[in-house]
Amino acid sequence: MSDNGLDPVIHAPARLRIMVTLSTLAVGEDLSFTRLQDVIGLTPGNLITHLRKLEDAGYVTTLRSGRGVTARTGVSLTSAGRGALERYSTALRQLLDGVDPAGSAGTSRQEGR
């Protein structure tokens, strides 16, 4: 966790877009790699790199199925990923509201200035 209480794995533009995009799917659904790439607007290489970081953190899972012309890689958010994004969103909202999410709950940063 970074100083500001935001998860550094998520707190990067590309990974934030990936997490938010996947969170709009229903639980049990996944999105093909190529469609995710279309929606996010990243190059394949960039997308793979960011997906690996999210996968290492346990936030997304990729599943390869089929062979040849029917081959498909499905990407989905894990339950840990949904929880992490929810916590990130809450922390971000608190920071924007001037509340320190990393411990001093209810203490406004502006009060200390």
Added chain:
Amino acid sequence: MNENARPEPAESATADDSGEELDLGRAAAIMQDARKRALRELRARYPVVFATWGLVLMIGYGTMWLSVLGQHPYTGPAPWSLVVLTLLLAAGAVTTVIIVGRALTGIGGASAAQRRVHYLALIVGVAGIYGLEGALAHAGASDSLLGVYGATAPMLITGAVYAASPALWQDWSTRALGAWLVVVAASSAYAGPVGVWAVAGLLAGLGFIAVALVRRGRDRV
């Protein structure tokens, strides 16, 4: 060509990999923008689909009603009205395939499989209904009976599939539409072979329009 296979890495990500450079306001804007874009790209415009089917039913069934209005004895709809209804149903089906297919391309998983089963059940059910109508005619069913059956049976099967589809269990408005279609199909049959087209077409069409408005309002939130 395989469009869904995962390609090999072509380059490394560096441009937006440094979380420290992302300020809070930009992060919030990215979240909002990504969510809006994902919903626009990945969510089918069901209000348009439901509104289309509402119009198809009201215009198509209305045309059938006009073609049988005043028949004594009842002899069945005119061929031209059957052509109009068939063309309208085909237009509704094409609109649905384009809108839903475009949005849901690339989405997989259990719920996507349930959706495919839902549409397959609809196609098989409606095809079976028309097959049975042919058999009834072959067995000597009267024009009046075939008229009532032709207007209500497809609606009954559509309503039953909508009301019972696991893919739609979490959407109360679509399940309510399914129940409404079953009620309309069963009750409009009492209007007889002429009136059934007007009653069923109007009530079912309004049901589709109502769900389109409900879902449009909900999608805006």
